[in-house]
Amino acid sequence: MQTKLRLVMAASALLYFGPLLAGLTGMGWNAVPVFIALFALWLVVMRPKDWPRQFSSWSGETLVSAFAQVAVNALIVIALFAAGRGIGAVAGFVPNIPPYIPVGLSFLATPLARLVWDPVKGEAVDQLLDDALRQINDPAFRPLTVGPGDVMVDTLLDLPDDADPLLTAEALDSALRGREGTIRLSLIEDALEYTEPERLGLRHGLILWATDPARHPNEEVRGGPATAFSLAGLRPELLMTFATRGLDLLRKTPAMTAAFPESRDVEMTIDASQPAALQSALAALANQIRSAEERSLRG
Structure with a gap:
């Protein structure tokens, strides 16, 4: 950080x-x-x-x-x-x-x-600073204490590569709630920016969690899909999961578009060396996001 x-x-x-x-x-x-x-x-x-x-x-x-x-x-x-x-x-x-x-x-x-720097996640840091100031003025106020060394984050990062993605997604759903969840997501993202160890189970689980249609569109933890997409990298199997589930989620809940990566970012991931099905899925997701972006600009 x-x-x-x-x-x-x-x-x-x-x-x-x-x-x-x-x-x-x-x-x-x-x-x-x-x-x-x-x-x-x-x-x-x-x-x-x-x-x-x-x-x-x-x-x-x-x-x-x-x-x-x-x-x-x-x-x-x-x-x-x-x-x-x-x-x-x-x-x-x-x-x-x-x-x-x-x-x-x-x-x-x-x-x-x-x-x-993701400015959306930066708001969580601002919240931490506000909490610190409030604690100075009001000793009875209990601020957020999530940070490096957080037990939940460390437990998730210690999961093996072959960890069950569904169970991992459930664990993430418990850890990434409320204001603390935004900070934990940022800590996980920082750790997963390094390719070794790959932590494929955690990456896969993060995609399942971020594209879960059961999650409310106004959830406190913002930017989950954008983070999941970024951490999928260029791994075809992860991108395919994100593209298919993300497209389904946006069709059911268009309000989630703001939490997704921009359409041009998705398009830049498309490569001729990828399987045709993956290219098609990413293109469909980019078009869905672009349509929502254009509607937003028109007001």
């Missing part, structure tokens, strides 16, 4: 370095709106709670909050741009750097940060 946070901070630094470098290279003030737009893009991607994907979720309060965030970031951009120009003027040196480099650095901040 700490490593991911450091990587996100490093990626975010590129966002701020872009307008500073742009000012240093002597770019005109007409470049400022470009950086303001890039900062707004970062907010939309990395703070989904403040920028709802569905039009119906926007309220007057949400609009005011979004406008305030953009306004604050616009001031930051202007300050960084002016600081860069001031440094260049004082130093008497203007580096000969193409304009697309500062813009590119700020643009890269968003995909790089999103690559290493």
Whole structure:
């Protein structure tokens, strides 16, 4: 978790370095709106709670909050741009750097940060911090204590490769409940990012749990299907299970679409070397997700 946070901070630094470098290279003030737009893009991607994907979720309060965030970031951009120009003027040196480099650095901040950090799960970390603050102010308040070394997580990670997926899914259903469940899911995901040991039984069970139609669409543990898809990797048998069960789940419960990976991510997994049945299943799942995405954009 700490490593991911450091990587996100490093990626975010590129966002701020872009307008500073742009000012240093002597770019005109007409470049400022470009950086303001890039900062707004970062907010939309990395703070989904403040920028709802569905039009119906926007309220007057949400609009005011979004406008305030953009306004604050616009001031930051202007300050960084002016600081860069001031440094260049004082130093008497203007580096000969193409304009697309500062813009590119700020643009890269968003995909790089999103690559290493799931903002939905980040909300669980925010909850932990809120709980810690509440405990300081109210000693009687009992915060979440889930973290590295959690007994449930360690037990699941110790399961053998040939562990029964159905039984594993039941165990996951017990462990991944409520606010603690979101944190446990993040800990499991971190451990399964390494391919050795493969823990195929746990990966398979996670897919069964995440695509279980009995789960409520508004469950507290969010992003389960997206995590299961990511941890399936390029393993054909796991992808096939996810694609067929995921498609069935979305047809029965379209509201679960927000918890699934984006359609383009599913499409990128399709490869000509895969069995035709798997390619067809992944394509059908991607089309189902895309249809829901388009309906959401239309409001």
